[in-house]
Amino acid sequence: xxxxxxxxxxxxxSKEGHKNEFINLSASERRELVISELKRKHRVLILxxxxxxxxxxxxxxxxxxxxxxxxxxxKNRDELDKIRRAEAEKIIIDMNARGVDIQYLNEIIVGxxxxxxxxxxxxxxxxxxxxxxxxxxxxxxxxxxERYRVPVKS
Numbered sequence: 001x002x003x004x005x006x007x008x009x010x011x012x013x014s015k016e017g018h019k020n021e022f023i024n025l026s027a028s029e030r031r032e033l034v035i036s037e038l039k040r041k042h043r044v045l046i047l048x049x050x051x052x053x054x055x056x057x058x059x060x061x062x063x064x065x066x067x068x069x070x071x072x073x074x075k076n077r078d079e080l081d082k083i084r085r086a087e088a089e090k091i092i093i094d095m096n097a098r099g100v101d102i103q104y105l106n107e108i109i110v111g112x113x114x115x116x117x118x119x120x121x122x123x124x125x126x127x128x129x130x131x132x133x134x135x136x137x138x139x140x141x142x143x144x145x146e147r148y149r150v151p152v153k154s
Contacts, residue, residue, distance in 0.1 A: 122148040 025033065037043045048056055095102060120127045122136045137145065 119150045120145060120148045121150055
């Protein structure tokens with residue numbers, strides 16, 4: 001063995017190295033590898049060489065079945081999206097007819113969804129209101145805790 005072969009083996013260029021390298025790939029990396037191989041006719045011919053035609057036909061039939069299933073799922077999602085969109089447009093038209101200001105309503109909804117950045121300080125010990133309570137805050141109920149709440153600057 002010469003030095004270049006040893007270097008190649010350490011890079012995973014031998015058959016054993018390829019097996020180990022393939023095992024160490026994440027699921028998304030394996031997916032990318034398989035898809036990239038299937039996209040090239042030459043690579044597919046190499047992969048399928050030596051496989052009996054009936055087995056190759058079975059693989060194709062499985063792929064066609066998966067394709068049909070995915071196509072059906074996509075059509076169902078598109079139909080549901082179309083129905084939801086129509087319902088949403090109907091609600092907006094109804095709200096406009098009743099005089100509801102949609103921009104104002106949106107501001108109210110966004111305002112309610114903003115997170116509460118509470119901060120508490122007791123005996124010089126700060127606490128964000130999340131995670132483990134420091135010892136000085138342990139045992140305090142919600143009402144007692146509110147006494148130590150510091151207003152958040154907006």
